Amino acid sequence: MKRNHIIHLSFRTKRRRFFAMCWTTILTFLFLLPSCITEDVPDNTPMGNFEALWQIIDNKYCFFEYKNKEYGLDWDEVYRRYKNKISSEMTDKELFQVLANMLNELRDGHVNLIANHETSQYRTWYDDYPANFIDTIQRIYLQKDYVSTTGIKYQIWEDNIAYVYYESFSSGLGEANLDQVLNELSICDGLILDVRNNGGGMLTLAERLAARFTNKKILTGYISYKTGKGRNDFSSPEPIYLEPATDRVRWQKPVAVLTNRRSFSSTNDFVSKMRQMPKAVIIGDKTGGGSGLPFSSELPNGWSVRFSASPMFDPDMNHTEFGIEPDIKVNMESQDIQKGIDTIIETARQYLLEHKE
Numbered sequence: 004m005k006r007n008h009i010i011h012l013s014f015r016t017k018r019r020r021f022f023a024m025c026w027t028t029i030l031t032f033l034f035l036l037p038s039c040i041t042e043d044v045p046d047n048t049p050m051g052n053f054e055a056l057w058q059i060i061d062n063k064y065c066f067f068e069y070k071n072k073e074y075g076l077d078w079d080e081v082y083r084r085y086k087n088k089i090s091s092e093m094t095d096k097e098l099f100q101v102l103a104n105m106l107n108e109l110r111d112g113h114v115n116l117i118a119n120h121e122t123s124q125y126r127t128w129y130d131d132y133p134a135n136f137i138d139t140i141q142r143i144y145l146q147k148d149y150v151s152t153t154g155i156k157y158q159i160w161e162d163n164i165a166y167v168y169y170e171s172f173s174s175g176l177g178e179a180n181l182d183q184v185l186n187e188l189s190i191c192d193g194l195i196l197d198v199r200n201n202g203g204g205m206l207t208l209a210e211r212l213a214a215r216f217t218n219k220k221i222l223t224g225y226i227s228y229k230t231g232k233g234r235n236d237f238s239s240p241e242p243i244y245l246e247p248a249t250d251r252v253r254w255q256k257p258v259a260v261l262t263n264r265r266s267f268s269s270t271n272d273f274v275s276k277m278r279q280m281p282k283a284v285i286i287g288d289k290t291g292g293g294s295g296l297p298f299s300s301e302l303p304n305g306w307s308v309r310f311s312a313s314p315m316f317d318p319d320m321n322h323t324e325f326g327i328e329p330d331i332k333v334n335m336e337s338q339d340i341q342k343g344i345d346t347i348i349e350t351a352r353q354y355l356l357e358h359k360e
Contacts, residue, residue, distance in 0.1 A: 096121075
């Protein structure tokens, strides 16, 4: 009996080991199964990097439908056309140029391909238009005794009009600094706020500045977010409201906002907000656009790509991606330039003198 008992125990031990091995094999198979059904990851070759870039944009970019309507963008046709330009013998520089040209088909100043040796940029949004800003002439208006604080330069002219230039929403803009500037300018009859050549920066600073021009909560636009890989997979538009800067100095008189084609990105958003202010007027040229919130990703070779992923709209649900038209359209005139006169500034100045309260 003892020997049979030992044999029986040995058999049960082997059976347990057998089933344990089977379960281990099954679990290992189930663990590895997802890797068999995931999408192929592009490799680090010219074609692999091309495929990766096209797919990233195809899955995340936010303006395909809009740009198809505006100028006939066909992203599938772009794929076929540029794929024929890729070869395994390409240098990094040659590959970069092809990929940059493909991205430029989107006509979006927010879209950049970034490598160690170069950064691509779509520049037609301002190169094809008048500059409408000359810094040597602007310095005449600022005069030599202008005040400068946290990126803002300002001057009070003899006709009691204030001129303020803010060149970048990347420059720090503190609440206390704004209080100081607006307090000092409160004696003026009107304010010229010049954001020409302001290429953007932080949306929070654009909101902070705009909040000084309203006394109540206002609807300034809408935003949608990507919800899937489909080109039209977006959330329902969510409203964007601007709250007044409570317990802070707010401007209560007419204000003229000066714009040109280099008023871009968060500056474009600032101008869109200012259009909702009852005492504001936009004067100059159409802004450069750039309304989508940027998103970044990386290619197999380490290059990064930055592009618009969340579309933004004005209160009437119009895209502002291609810029905002001014209320008063003005270009700098050549005869004025020769005399050291800024036509846009003078138009704003005259408007404010005629509408002072």
